[in-house]
Amino acid sequence: MIGRLLQLAWRNLWRNPRRTFITMAAIAFGYVMLLFVACLMAGLRWQMIENGTCLVMSQIQVHAPGYYPSGSIQKTLGGRQGTDVSAVLTAITADPRVFAAAPRVYGYGLLSASHRSAGVELMGIVPNREPKITILNSQITKGSYLTARMQKGVLIGGKLASHIGIEVGSEVVLLAQAADGSMGNDVYTVVGIFHTGLDAVDRSLVLMSLSSLQELLHLAPARIHEVGIKLNDITRATAVAAALGVQLDKTVPVQVSAWPELAPELASYVQFNRGITFVLFFIFFLLAVIGVMNTMLMAVFERTRELGMLMALGMRPVQVIVLILMEAVALAVASLIVGGTVGVPLLWYLQVHGLDLGGATGEVVSLAGVVVGHLWYGRQDFPAYSQAALGLAATVLASALYPAWRAAHFRPSEAIRKV
Amino acid sequence: MLLGMALLNLAEMSHAADDQRARETVERVARLFSSKSIIATVKMQISNEDGQRTLLMKIWSLGEKTLVRITSPQDEAGTAILKEGSEIWYYLPKSNRTVQVPASMAMNSWMGSDFTIDDLVKETFLTRDYSISTSFVGKRGGVAVAEYTLTPKAEAAVVWGKIILQIRQADAVPTWQGFYDENGQLVRELTFSDYKLMSGKLIPTRLVMRPADKAGAQTTIEYEDIAFDVPISQGTFSLPGLNG
Numbered sequence: 001m002i003g004r005l006l007q008l009a010w011r012n013l014w015r016n017p018r019r020t021f022i023t024m025a026a027i028a029f030g031y032v033m034l035l036f037v038a039c040l041m042a043g044l045r046w047q048m049i050e051n052g053t054c055l056v057m058s059q060i061q062v063h064a065p066g067y068y069p070s071g072s073i074q075k076t077l078g079g080r081q082g083t084d085v086s087a088v089l090t091a092i093t094a095d096p097r098v099f100a101a102a103p104r105v106y107g108y109g110l111l112s113a114s115h116r117s118a119g120v121e122l123m124g125i126v127p128n129r130e131p132k133i134t135i136l137n138s139q140i141t142k143g144s145y146l147t148a149r150m151q152k153g154v155l156i157g158g159k160l161a162s163h164i165g166i167e168v169g170s171e172v173v174l175l176a177q178a179a180d181g182s183m184g185n186d187v188y189t190v191v192g193i194f195h196t197g198l199d200a201v202d203r204s205l206v207l208m209s210l211s212s213l214q215e216l217l218h219l220a221p222a223r224i225h226e227v228g229i230k231l232n233d234i235t236r237a238t239a240v241a242a243a244l245g246v247q248l249d250k251t252v253p254v255q256v257s258a259w260p261e262l263a264p265e266l267a268s269y270v271q272f273n274r275g276i277t278f279v280l281f282f283i284f285f286l287l288a289v290i291g292v293m294n295t296m297l298m299a300v301f302e303r304t305r306e307l308g309m310l311m312a313l314g315m316r317p318v319q320v321i322v323l324i325l326m327e328a329v330a331l332a333v334a335s336l337i338v339g340g341t342v343g344v345p346l347l348w349y350l351q352v353h354g355l356d357l358g359g360a361t362g363e364v365v366s367l368a369g370v371v372v373g374h375l376w377y378g379r380q381d382f383p384a385y386s387q388a389a390l391g392l393a394a395t396v397l398a399s400a401l402y403p404a405w406r407a408a409h410f411r412p413s414e415a416i417r418k419v
Numbered sequence: 420m421l422l423g424m425a426l427l428n429l430a431e432m433s434h435a436a437d438d439q440r441a442r443e444t445v446e447r448v449a450r451l452f453s454s455k456s457i458i459a460t461v462k463m464q465i466s467n468e469d470g471q472r473t474l475l476m477k478i479w480s481l482g483e484k485t486l487v488r489i490t491s492p493q494d495e496a497g498t499a500i501l502k503e504g505s506e507i508w509y510y511l512p513k514s515n516r517t518v519q520v521p522a523s524m525a526m527n528s529w530m531g532s533d534f535t536i537d538d539l540v541k542e543t544f545l546t547r548d549y550s551i552s553t554s555f556v557g558k559r560g561g562v563a564v565a566e567y568t569l570t571p572k573a574e575a576a577v578v579w580g581k582i583i584l585q586i587r588q589a590d591a592v593p594t595w596q597g598f599y600d601e602n603g604q605l606v607r608e609l610t611f612s613d614y615k616l617m618s619g620k621l622i623p624t625r626l627v628m629r630p631a632d633k634a635g636a637q638t639t640i641e642y643e644d645i646a647f648d649v650p651i652s653q654g655t656f657s658l659p660g661l662n663g
Contacts, residue, residue, distance in 0.1 A: 112519070180469065181465060181532070182495055183509070183511070186514050
């Protein structure tokens with residue numbers, strides 16, 4: 001019986017191809033629209049998180065308890081004795097969810113060149129490790145990145161450079177209160193200038209090799225303030241941070257913070273974005289539902305006469321309803337496949353090429369303290385895609401069910417006479 | 420009636436005289452370490468939770484200009500700080516550079532100590548900036564002392580809400596000084612001891628500064644040698660002279 005109904009449903013769909021195609025187009029178009037919105041909003045979220053974390057901060061930071069956020073120079077991992085840095089790094093990268101980890105040292109100082117000086121934040125990094133977790137190395141606009149050869153090389157921000165009038169190759173003096181209370185000082189050469197687009201970074205950050213900052217601050221090589229971590233999947237940051245905290249605490253007391261804790265304004269922006277996505281999704285979904293419902297209702301109502309005929313020939317009302325639902329399911333599945341197929345290149349394009357917001361100006365757009373760039377990239381959000389598919393399929397079924405139910409309850413003689 | 424007015428008058432006069440004496444005493448204490456010129460050798464001991472550190476330095480002072488040169492420990496020896504008015508210069512032997520630092524750094528901890536660079540070299544104008552009243556006269560710990568409370572005058576640009584200065588009555592040398600914030604909370608206290616006659620003046624040669632908010636932290640300054648009104652050439656304070 002079911003087999004016969006299926007056969008009938010399939011034939012019905014092809015009996016009026018134009019009607020079928022119009023309905024399919026409505027569903028498929030609605031689906032593509034939802035895919036588009038979901039992809040762009042997920043892309044914005046991802047871009048915000050990615051850019052907010054990959055510039056300087058990193059996704060997860062490991063500190064000694066009490067270091068964050070006050071940042072006392074003495075509060076190095078493992079206390080005043082320091083810790084076995086490579087063992088800590090090994091323990092962190094042993095977690096398969098961790099992509100890379102890099103140690104860091106921080107300090108505050110005075111950067112002075114000829115007759116001008118400025119207060120700066122000093123950040124010591126391991127030149128060949130840091131690029132695995134942040135992208136500062138790609139933000140250099142003049143000169144070059146730090147190399148192991150240039151021990152006394154520093155990278156400074158473009159705004160700082162123009163403020164105190166120095167360029168690549170200039171010698172600068174750094175003066176900093178060292179860990180032992182003395183005035184650490186030395187001469188360094190500017191090897192590169194970076195432009196990140198973030199004012200605070202471009203105005204006050206000075207990057208140098210970890211070992212030379214330790215030397216300036218009179219910190220032993222075993223003393224570091226932070227390990228920055230990048231994960232394979234940033235969405236797991238909070239869970240991985242908690243797991244690493246428990247794991248590392250066995251050997252050295254730590255406080256592990258994921259990016260939502262390190263950049264609360266970014267985390268609240270992401271929350272806000274989710275809210276907006278929900279509203280947008282709802283609006284687009286309503287639009288799609290109205291289109292699909294309209295076509296489905298019309299398509300079933302105009303077949304009232306035909307359905308009456310089937311019942312006159314002995315088909316029971318429940319069989320009519322099952323028949324229509326089968327048609328609707330087939331239609332929904334086919335439309336979603338078509339919509340998905342059309343969507344794939346679109347989503348691919350959004351992810352790879354992005355939408356150009358800045359146009360020809362190439363202006364840098366920054367939002368909530370994060371550089372977004374002028375290209376708006378999409379990001380695949382499969383949960384949202386499947387929710388949209390299920391929602392649309394349910395709409396198709398619901399909007400087929402109502403006219404089918406009505407048609408099934410006409411007396412065949414009346415149904416036949418309906419136009 | 421007449422007698423009453425006379426008594427009142429007398430009381431006022433005695434109050435005024437008392438104030439005048441307080442003013443003179445404070446003025447004398449403030450001038451204890453000021454002179455036309457000074458050459459001093461100072462030992463500074465800084466102890467806090469980060470450990471203990473000892474610095475030896477030599478100080479030259481002439482009018483508005485002050486030069487401090489560190490002589491020990493070895494790796495900091497040669498570091499020189501020149502202050503001329505509000506301008507501060509550091510000579511850094513390790514870098515062989517002279518660096519001008521922002522005037523705001525004069526308010527920060529100096530070399531990790533509990534003193535600021537201003538404490539070391541700035542002439543304070545206690546009698547100009549503060550109104551002075553006698554708040555205690557009597558014996559404390561078996562010593563006859565007088566205590567003066569200094570409250571800033573409305574127009575004075577000072578950081579303290581109140582300063583309390585205690586002196587020994589016998590010879591008017593300072594024994595204790597407390598620095599309070601606007602809420603009357605003690606911020607730091609300075610204890611004086613080891614009074615010696617140096618270059619014709621009786622001065623406390625040992626000063627201990629304790630910040631109220633850091634338990635266990637303190638900085639001790641000991642004057643190993645101090646000479647007042649000695650001739651110093653202006654050239655001592657020149658920038659080229661900084662790298663000594």
